[in-house]
Amino acid sequence: MNVTAPIAHTQGESDLIARFDAARDNLAGTVSIGALRSAALEQIKAKGLPHRRVEEYKYSDLRAFLKSAAPLAATAERAATEAALAAADTFGDLERYKLVIANGSLVADLSDISALEADGVSVTDFVEALGSGNGSALLANPMTAPNDGLLALNTAFVQGGVVLSVKAGSQVSKPVEIVHVAASEGAQTTRCRVEVGEGANLRLLETFVGETGSGEINAVFDYQVADNATLATTRLMIGEASAPRLFTSIAHIGAEALFKSLGFIAGPEFTRNQQFVHFQGENSEAKVYGVGMARGKGLADQTLIVDHAVTHCNSREFFKTVLDDQARGVYQGRINVAQHAQKTDGEMMTQALLLSEEAEMANKPELEIFADDVLCAHGATSGQIDEDLLFYLRARGIPEAEARTLLVLAFLSEAIEEYDEEDVTEGLETRVRDWLAQRS
Amino acid sequence: MLEIKNLHARIAEDETEILRGIDLTIKAGEVHAIMGPNGSGKSTLSYILAGKEDYEVTEGEILFNGENMLDMEPDERAAAGMFLAFQYPIEIPGVATMEFLKTAMNAQRKARGEDALTIPDFMKRVKEQAAHLNVSMDMLKRPLNVGFSGGEKKRAEILQMSLLEPKLCVLDETDSGLDIDALRVVSDGVNKLRGPDRAMVVITHYQRLLDHIVPDVVHVLSKGKIVKTGDKDLALELEKNGYADFVNAA
Ligand SMILES: Nc1ncnc2c1ncn2[C@@H]1O[C@H](COP(=O)(O)OP(=O)(O)OP(=O)(O)O)[C@@H](O)[C@H]1O
Ligand SMILES: [Mg+2]
Numbered sequence: 001m002n003v004t005a006p007i008a009h010t011q012g013e014s015d016l017i018a019r020f021d022a023a024r025d026n027l028a029g030t031v032s033i034g035a036l037r038s039a040a041l042e043q044i045k046a047k048g049l050p051h052r053r054v055e056e057y058k059y060s061d062l063r064a065f066l067k068s069a070a071p072l073a074a075t076a077e078r079a080a081t082e083a084a085l086a087a088a089d090t091f092g093d094l095e096r097y098k099l100v101i102a103n104g105s106l107v108a109d110l111s112d113i114s115a116l117e118a119d120g121v122s123v124t125d126f127v128e129a130l131g132s133g134n135g136s137a138l139l140a141n142p143m144t145a146p147n148d149g150l151l152a153l154n155t156a157f158v159q160g161g162v163v164l165s166v167k168a169g170s171q172v173s174k175p176v177e178i179v180h181v182a183a184s185e186g187a188q189t190t191r192c193r194v195e196v197g198e199g200a201n202l203r204l205l206e207t208f209v210g211e212t213g214s215g216e217i218n219a220v221f222d223y224q225v226a227d228n229a230t231l232a233t234t235r236l237m238i239g240e241a242s243a244p245r246l247f248t249s250i251a252h253i254g255a256e257a258l259f260k261s262l263g264f265i266a267g268p269e270f271t272r273n274q275q276f277v278h279f280q281g282e283n284s285e286a287k288v289y290g291v292g293m294a295r296g297k298g299l300a301d302q303t304l305i306v307d308h309a310v311t312h313c314n315s316r317e318f319f320k321t322v323l324d325d326q327a328r329g330v331y332q333g334r335i336n337v338a339q340h341a342q343k344t345d346g347e348m349m350t351q352a353l354l355l356s357e358e359a360e361m362a363n364k365p366e367l368e369i370f371a372d373d374v375l376c377a378h379g380a381t382s383g384q385i386d387e388d389l390l391f392y393l394r395a396r397g398i399p400e401a402e403a404r405t406l407l408v409l410a411f412l413s414e415a416i417e418e419y420d421e422e423d424v425t426e427g428l429e430t431r432v433r434d435w436l437a438q439r440s
Numbered sequence: 441m442l443e444i445k446n447l448h449a450r451i452a453e454d455e456t457e458i459l460r461g462i463d464l465t466i467k468a469g470e471v472h473a474i475m476g477p478n479g480s481g482k483s484t485l486s487y488i489l490a491g492k493e494d495y496e497v498t499e500g501e502i503l504f505n506g507e508n509m510l511d512m513e514p515d516e517r518a519a520a521g522m523f524l525a526f527q528y529p530i531e532i533p534g535v536a537t538m539e540f541l542k543t544a545m546n547a548q549r550k551a552r553g554e555d556a557l558t559i560p561d562f563m564k565r566v567k568e569q570a571a572h573l574n575v576s577m578d579m580l581k582r583p584l585n586v587g588f589s590g591g592e593k594k595r596a597e598i599l600q601m602s603l604l605e606p607k608l609c610v611l612d613e614t615d616s617g618l619d620i621d622a623l624r625v626v627s628d629g630v631n632k633l634r635g636p637d638r639a640m641v642v643i644t645h646y647q648r649l650l651d652h653i654v655p656d657v658v659h660v661l662s663k664g665k666i667v668k669t670g671d672k673d674l675a676l677e678l679e680k681n682g683y684a685d686f687v688n689a690a
């Protein structure tokens with residue numbers, strides 16, 4: 001291992017170090033958790049925040065972007081939490097259970113814990129789980145990203161979250177929404193672990209509401225999908241925000257299982273949605289969809305590693321990016337197929353729609369295949385709205401703005417329809433319309 | 441209804457002149473046929489009427505019910521009653537046909553200051569017209585024109601036209617690609633729309649269509665100019681002798 005000279009810290013990094021010193025005694029966990037946190041912070045201290053000379057962050061230089069870092073959000077006040085919840089409209093009147101995480105901590109009495117219990121789902125406060133015997137296992141990094149900078153930040157600062165455990169065979173009757181509420185300004189660092197037991201079925205919704213000011217959001221979701229189980233998870237992050245929105249998904253998928261996800265992220269100035277999917281059992285399927293929308297000088301980064309470590313698994317990755325103004329989009333996707341992972345079927349597609357001449361997309365789909373009997377493909381496109389289609393719509397009397405909107409919706413709909421969770425995604429059209437209506 | 445005066449137009453990109461002085465006056469209630477060799481500028485004329493930006497008008501004017509049509513956006517022209525049935529209707533994946541029809545109808549109504557259609561009213565109209573034109577409701581459940589056969593696309597164009605009830609209908613080779621029965625169905629659909637308040641321009645290569653949709657006037661377009669104008673017998677003459685006599689005159 002190279003010994004690197006200590007780096008000169010940016011203001012953002014110095015703020016993070018100071019934040020850690022200020023918060024460390026109040027951060028949850030046992031002594032060994034504390035050691036993990038310190039080690040994670042040491043990593044940031046030594047290497048700095050992820051920056052463009054780190055391959056995976058080449059296009060998403062968090063170090064340059066994070067000019068300063070806010071303190072961690074203080075414990076949420078009840079009234080503010082309720083107000084932020086009331087003002088938020090995440091999934092309309094979709095029937096669902098709710099779990100509320102406010103300023104990084106589970107709010108038990110605003111959460112449907114006993115109802116979930118009755119439906120086969122046990123809910124534990126992440127802080128409590130961290131304090132248990134195998135707490136440190138909850139902070140494990142994915143094999144394909146052992147030293148990821150966002151994960152290090154998360155480990156150092158994680159305030160709380162939830163552990164959801166779906167009993168074997170449970171078909172949870174309604175989707176479960178984990179609402180992350182910013183009840184006041186400040187950074188929010190959360191981690192949720194979702195265990196879907198053998199043969200069980202869960203639909204998860206992950207939402208983020210309220211204003212964090214200059215505080216970043218760093219949220220990690222760790223999914224364990226057991227044999228024959230199904231997990232469909234929808235992540236929704238819509239709205240303007242000047243501080244980074246950093247999301248990580250880690251999925252471990254057992255045999256004969258199905259993992260589906262849709263990440264829908266529109267608005268913030270700097271977002272990264274990174275996902276690490278690992279097949280651990282045969283005959284399983286992962287369907288990973290993503291929508292990223294950015295404007296102004298914003299960045300929408302969707303990064304994905306799918307690890308086919310066993311035979312006979314299918315994965316489908318379909319990502320859409322819509323960029324306006326001088327926004328930048330990033331798609332980095334890699335399908336790894338291990339030497340013994342024969343009969344792997346992987347198909348990855350990334351498509352960008354540029355609404356302005358100055359918007360830029362970096363598409364980097366990759367296949368790393370060591371097995372010989374596999375079916376893998378990838379593709380990438382990047383283009384503007386087709387003028388002929390636009391003309392056809394306008395020639396039928398549809399005004400230009402509406403015609404453009406229809407074509408953007410059409411562009412996105414391919415991925416959203418394939419995700420095939422119609423009741424969950426039906427509200428997204430309005431979101432996209434609202435987003436487009438704010439075009440300058 | 442439509443007055444085209446000394447229209448010159450070129451391709452905006454490379455400045456190739458396509459239309460070289462077209463004069464054409466069409467009154468309400470009339471049906472004009474335009475025939476002419478491939479590449480003579482028929483589709484170009486229809487696109488310019490609809491407002492496609494690929495072309496640049498360098499001279500002349502177009503008045504649509506007295507208004508300067510060239511100043512209007514494509515959607516404004518549509519709301520004012522212009523309709524082009526495209527020679528090659530394009531597929532728009534991801535846009536549901538029914539949604540598109542509703543959006544188009546209501547956008548035009550809105551532009552004219554009319555109320556939006558209620559869903560039942562809209563459905564009733566679509567079902568009625570689709571039945572006339574032998575368009576299956578299954579087809580309408582698909583994305584716009586996606587996977588439609590050539591003939592289905594043409595019928596879908598006429599369905600749109602029937603629903604939008606335009607004042608000026610420009611049909612660019614609507615007959616090509618239609619089988620004999622479909623030709624009759626489509627022609628019946630078009631004829632149903634004929635009326636004292638509506639004008640039509642029918643672009644075609646085949647006299648046969650004009651047996652079904654009998655024109656008041658027939659024009660021959662060649663190399664961007666109208667080189668001959670006559671009655672429906674002109675089409676018969678062209679069918680027999682080809683364009684040679686006129687093309688040389690251009
Ligand atoms: N956008 C364009 N770019 C380049 N050339 C064009 C364009 N539009 C039209 N042209 C050219 O202009 C000429 C007239 O084309 P147009 O499509 O109007 O002919 P047409 O009379 O409709 O022919 P057809 O009977 O084959 O449909 C052709 O030579 C065509 O290649
Ligand atoms: Mg033509």
